[in-house]
Amino acid sequence: MALVVQKFGGTSVGSIERIRNVARRALATQKAGNDVVVIVSAMSGETNRLLALAQEMAKIPDAREMDVVAATGEQVSAALTAMAIHVEGGEARSLLGHQVKILTDGAFSKARIKTIQGTKIFDTLKKGRIAVVAGFQGVDENGDITTLGRGGSDTTAVAVAAAIGANACEIYTDVDGVYTTDPNICPSAKKIPRISYEEMLELASLGAKVLQIRSVEIAMKYGVPVHVRTSFSDAEGTWVTGEDKALEDVVVAGVAYEKNEARVHVVNVPDKPGIVAELFGDIADKNISVDMIIQNVSREGQDRANVTFTLAKTDLARAKNFIEEVAKRLGASGVRYDEDVVKVSIVGLGMRSHAGIAAKMFRLLANEGINIQAISTSEIKVSCLIHAKYTELAVRTLHDGFIGNK
Amino acid sequence: MALVVQKFGGTSVGSIERIRNVARRALATQKAGNDVVVIVSAMSGETNRLLALAQEMAKIPDAREMDVVAATGEQVSAALTAMAIHVEGGEARSLLGHQVKILTDGAFSKARIKTIQGTKIFDTLKKGRIAVVAGFQGVDENGDITTLGRGGSDTTAVAVAAAIGANACEIYTDVDGVYTTDPNICPSAKKIPRISYEEMLELASLGAKVLQIRSVEIAMKYGVPVHVRTSFSDAEGTWVTGEDKALEDVVVAGVAYEKNEARVHVVNVPDKPGIVAELFGDIADKNISVDMIIQNVSREGQDRANVTFTLAKTDLARAKNFIEEVAKRLGASGVRYDEDVVKVSIVGLGMRSHAGIAAKMFRLLANEGINIQAISTSEIKVSCLIHAKYTELAVRTLHDGFIGNK
Numbered sequence: 001m002a003l004v005v006q007k008f009g010g011t012s013v014g015s016i017e018r019i020r021n022v023a024r025r026a027l028a029t030q031k032a033g034n035d036v037v038v039i040v041s042a043m044s045g046e047t048n049r050l051l052a053l054a055q056e057m058a059k060i061p062d063a064r065e066m067d068v069v070a071a072t073g074e075q076v077s078a079a080l081t082a083m084a085i086h087v088e089g090g091e092a093r094s095l096l097g098h099q100v101k102i103l104t105d106g107a108f109s110k111a112r113i114k115t116i117q118g119t120k121i122f123d124t125l126k127k128g129r130i131a132v133v134a135g136f137q138g139v140d141e142n143g144d145i146t147t148l149g150r151g152g153s154d155t156t157a158v159a160v161a162a163a164i165g166a167n168a169c170e171i172y173t174d175v176d177g178v179y180t181t182d183p184n185i186c187p188s189a190k191k192i193p194r195i196s197y198e199e200m201l202e203l204a205s206l207g208a209k210v211l212q213i214r215s216v217e218i219a220m221k222y223g224v225p226v227h228v229r230t231s232f233s234d235a236e237g238t239w240v241t242g243e244d245k246a247l248e249d250v251v252v253a254g255v256a257y258e259k260n261e262a263r264v265h266v267v268n269v270p271d272k273p274g275i276v277a278e279l280f281g282d283i284a285d286k287n288i289s290v291d292m293i294i295q296n297v298s299r300e301g302q303d304r305a306n307v308t309f310t311l312a313k314t315d316l317a318r319a320k321n322f323i324e325e326v327a328k329r330l331g332a333s334g335v336r337y338d339e340d341v342v343k344v345s346i347v348g349l350g351m352r353s354h355a356g357i358a359a360k361m362f363r364l365l366a367n368e369g370i371n372i373q374a375i376s377t378s379e380i381k382v383s384c385l386i387h388a389k390y391t392e393l394a395v396r397t398l399h400d401g402f403i404g405n406k
Numbered sequence: 407m408a409l410v411v412q413k414f415g416g417t418s419v420g421s422i423e424r425i426r427n428v429a430r431r432a433l434a435t436q437k438a439g440n441d442v443v444v445i446v447s448a449m450s451g452e453t454n455r456l457l458a459l460a461q462e463m464a465k466i467p468d469a470r471e472m473d474v475v476a477a478t479g480e481q482v483s484a485a486l487t488a489m490a491i492h493v494e495g496g497e498a499r500s501l502l503g504h505q506v507k508i509l510t511d512g513a514f515s516k517a518r519i520k521t522i523q524g525t526k527i528f529d530t531l532k533k534g535r536i537a538v539v540a541g542f543q544g545v546d547e548n549g550d551i552t553t554l555g556r557g558g559s560d561t562t563a564v565a566v567a568a569a570i571g572a573n574a575c576e577i578y579t580d581v582d583g584v585y586t587t588d589p590n591i592c593p594s595a596k597k598i599p600r601i602s603y604e605e606m607l608e609l610a611s612l613g614a615k616v617l618q619i620r621s622v623e624i625a626m627k628y629g630v631p632v633h634v635r636t637s638f639s640d641a642e643g644t645w646v647t648g649e650d651k652a653l654e655d656v657v658v659a660g661v662a663y664e665k666n667e668a669r670v671h672v673v674n675v676p677d678k679p680g681i682v683a684e685l686f687g688d689i690a691d692k693n694i695s696v697d698m699i700i701q702n703v704s705r706e707g708q709d710r711a712n713v714t715f716t717l718a719k720t721d722l723a724r725a726k727n728f729i730e731e732v733a734k735r736l737g738a739s740g741v742r743y744d745e746d747v748v749k750v751s752i753v754g755l756g757m758r759s760h761a762g763i764a765a766k767m768f769r770l771l772a773n774e775g776i777n778i779q780a781i782s783t784s785e786i787k788v789s790c791l792i793h794a795k796y797t798e799l800a801v802r803t804l805h806d807g808f809i810g811n812k
Contacts, residue, residue: 065500084464145502
């Protein structure tokens with residue numbers, strides 16, 4: 001007998017009929033001898049409807065009240081799921097964030113979980129009932145309702161699984177697992193049966209948006225085995241777990257790409273100590289995350305350097321004026337932008353013990369005539385910035401070169 | 407400086423623009439030097455939408471979960487109202503049933519309020535904020551969400567006003583007060599400036615559906631002055647208050663009618679002790695409320711009686727089979743039904759000290775050729791059952807005969 005947490009996203013609870021399917025699956029898991037905790041998102045479209053309603057009231061709605069509105073989406077789907085379990089002949093109780101209770105900090109719309117009490121969940125399970133927990137929501141020290149931000153139900157699921165010591169946390173989604181790369185642009189992409197938390201973190205942050213990154217961090221911290229799978233079949237999906245020997249033998253687990261990158265080129269910055277620190281310190285103060293950074297000595301003279309970095313394309317508009325102002329203050333001769341870039345990355349635990357992986361990546365790209373504009377590396381990842389027009393070609397080349405094309 | 411509770415119904419918060427009006431009114435009341443607590447219903451149509459969603463899931467949805475779904479209607483409108491107050495330059499906090507907290511019994515969908523804690527409300531007011539309380543909802547001893555049943559926001563408003571010792575409870579609705587009778591069928595109907603709790607109870611239960619009857623009971627119990635008024639103008643409406651000399655001088659305060667009546671005629675019941683008690687005991691066991699009761703000696707013999715009673719037309723279908731079964735068991739010779747009936751009533755504190763009011767009522771009806779099928783009286787009310795076709799004529803006749811036609 002195991003203790004299983006099952007999380008169903010917005011698509012999986014997107015209609016009355018789909019919620020019935022969720023109920024049947026949870027009951028089947030219970031009948032197989034398990035205690036079952038179900039975590040649900042809002043029905044697909046509902047969160048957007050609620051946001052639109054609030055934004056009709058105020059362009060920037062009061063953050064505290066926005067969370068009170070947003071939390072109703074999961075409240076409704078949790079209660080409907082409990083109803084569905086009753087209809088299917090089982091017993092269930094919905095539990096909201098403040099009932100569980102899931103205590104968070106007070107950062108409305110992006111709260112972080114501090115503690116989770118398991119008592120109400122265990123009381124429910126002890127009576128042979130399925131506990132249906134509303135995802136995405138919590139309550140702060142003042143008793144105010146908070147939400148965890150988009151995709152927060154994954155975080156709820158993994159955090160609940162950690163708090164109650166669940167044997168597994170199943171994340172049901174509309175894809176059947178994590179793939180070695182995007183199957184839409186690379187037909188030879190394969191489902192990964194097992195992947196480590198570390199690899200999943202790198203793949204998630206690089207664009208394989210299957211699992212909320214924070215939920216993977218929590219799973220890794222508490223060692224919760226996560227099973228990403230589809231709610232439309234019984235097929236096994238992808239297990240995200242701790243490292244072991246078998247996983248380390250895989251050199252490259254996946255190939256990711258990130259289109260939301262823009263390159264900024266600050267030309268002819270005086271090459272004095274502290275100048276680069278000032279530039280990036282000022283950017284960080286504006287809450288803009290910088291990704292890759294390259295500093296070159298300028299061709300025009302020994303005392304000047306060019307600084308290149310990338311940031312999220314979606315941040316570029318609000319960053320432009322500010323970057324130009326800083327560049328001017330630092331004595332740079334100009335700033336150039338390039339939005340036609342994409343970052344391709346290879347990720348794998350095995351890189352730590354295999355030499356020459358980066359070199360092979362550069363060679364594979366060069367063979368296709370793809371110029372590399374920037375490089376960044378970590379222990380288990382190598383990323384290259386290239387022209388956006390090569391995205392598909394680069395992904396296919398790297399995938400087939402490292403993982404194979406069958 | 408007064409402490410004022412303002413309750414806004416579904417129509418008053420039926421759109422973003424209307425919620426803005428609610429915010430403006432609450433802020434104006436605050437600026438006039440008052441502490442303001444706002445109680446809101448769900449946006450009109452929302453509760454029905456939620457009920458329909460639940461009923462799509464289950465014909466009879468689990469009662470506990472139904473309340474979890476239903477409570478989201480008021481949760482959203484309370485948060486939107488707080489947002490609107492911010493937009494209008496004020497400060498506000500929404501408070502849900504479990505936050506206030508409004509402790510109820512565990513009777514889902516028709517819970518009764520046990521206690522209300524005022525601390526969170528007072529904390530909010532002390533900071534110069536308007537407290538926006540979600541109507542209709544509470545929480546039971548287990549922390550489960552409960553709802554008070556249809557019209558429950560009136561009850562929340564009056565109960566909160568009693569709990570915090572408010573100087574007045576304003577009920578905003580789409581009519582501008584309580585009228586002496588239905589203006590739709592009697593053009594001389596007048597707005598009543600003041601009426602006693604007792605009269606309001608009789609008028610409410612008789613069909614003048616302006617105020618939830620339970621809210622009037624609570625207002626009477628705690629002596630909360632209630633002001634029923636429209637949210638579409640600043641006009642004074644109707645004050646519902648305790649008795650005083652001026653109110654007692656009014657003989658008939660209002661004329662009400664109730665169309666939801668059906669007459670049941672049980673023919674030739676053996677006239678033995680306990681038979682009638684058995685009949686009505688069995689009916690009560692089925693949770694069917696009987697209104698008027700008349701027992702006549704049958705013309706066919708001294709040992710047999712006819713029993714006539716009325717019940718809600720909406721209960722008749724489910725009661726019919728059962729009544730016939732009981733009648734047969736008791737030895738009655740048959741049961742007849744009449745749905746073409748209406749109950750007209752006159753209500754007034756002054757009746758207690760004025761003789762001949764009932765006689766005048768019968769005479770007024772007789773003058774118009776209206777036959778009286780049944781009569782019931784209380785200290786401050788006389789009701790007559792008549793054929794439904796005379797409804798409008800009877801109401802106008804009684805109104806103009808007792809209250810005047812100007």
